[in-house]
Amino acid sequence: MIRPMTPADRPAVLALIEATGFFRPDEIAVAEELIDITLGRPEQEDYAIVVVTDETGAVAGYMTYGPTPLTRGTYDLYWMAVDPKAQGRGYGRILVEWLEDHVRRAGGRLIVIETSSSEKYEPTRRFYLGLNYTETARIPDFYGPGDGRVIYTKRVS
Ligand SMILES: CC(C)(COP(=O)(O)OP(=O)(O)OC[C@H]1O[C@@H](n2cnc3c(N)ncnc32)[C@H](O)[C@@H]1OP(=O)(O)O)[C@@H](O)C(=O)NCCC(=O)NCCS
Known part of the structure; x- marks a missing residue:
């Protein structure tokens, strides 16, 4: 089941983000900031967060997305993560x-x-390619020396 994230989900979402072992502390801080903006300022329309729950109702994964500012009909998937214990069971695809x-x-x-x-992100890139996203651009050394930004896109209508 997919539903909007609520304040009660905050500990579970932060725990799964950490549990992935994927994100540096500064990245986790940004994810947390986005969560706080989304939960704390319901009037804003730039970010939204949904969680996916398992059959027991526990949070298995989360995703932050929003309409890209100054575009007509473009959306960004900003962050997503699935609890390592639940990975490979279709939650990311859902x-x-x-x-x-x-x-x-x-x-x-x-x-x-992006x-x-x-x-390290090779499995993540394969995940997006498997969902029929197209690599549209690559900016070498964007995040750091040898660590580029890969931009995937998909037209949905
Ligand atoms: C990337 C991530 C969100 C995928 O979620 P998931 O629930 O494990 O993925 P799913 O089980 O839904 O897999 C969906 C499809 O992608 C494929 N896939 C998933 N992980 C894969 C991997 N490591 N290598 C190859 N294919 C993979 C699956 O085989 C599946 O294909 P199928 O439906 O045809 O069988 C999850 O692994 C994750 O949280 N990774 C760490 C954090 C991260 O990278 N977040 C994205 C930051 S940009």
């Missing part, structure tokens, strides 16, 4: 497909996802 449906219904056209070119 989240991305949910976003595609949501964007389509909202009259959007294009989803943009990730790192580093070896």
Whole structure:
């Protein structure tokens, strides 16, 4: 099941972000900041967060997304993570497909996802390619020396 994140989900979401072992402390701080903006300022429309729950109702994964400012119909998938204990069971696919449906219904056209070119993110890149995202651009050394930014896009309508 996919539903909007609530303040009660905060500890579970932060725990799963840390548990992935993927993100540096400064990256986790940014993820936390986005969570606080989204939960604390319901009037803002730039960011939204949904969680996916397992059959017991526990949070298995989360995703932050929003309409890209100054575009018409483009959405960014800003962050997503699935609890390592629940990875490989389809939760990531469910989240991305949910976003595609949501964007389509909202009259959007294009989803943009950015990730790192580093070896560590190879499985993540394969995940997006497997969901039919196209590598549209690559900016060498963007995040750091040898660590480029890879931009994936998918047209959803
Ligand atoms: C990337 C991530 C969100 C994927 O979530 P997940 O729930 O494990 O993925 P799913 O089980 O839904 O997999 C969906 C498809 O992608 C494929 N896939 C998932 N992980 C993969 C991997 N490591 N290598 C190759 N393919 C992979 C699956 O085989 C599956 O294909 P199928 O549906 O045809 O069988 C998750 O692994 C994660 O949280 N990674 C660490 C954090 C991260 O990288 N976040 C994104 C930051 S940009």
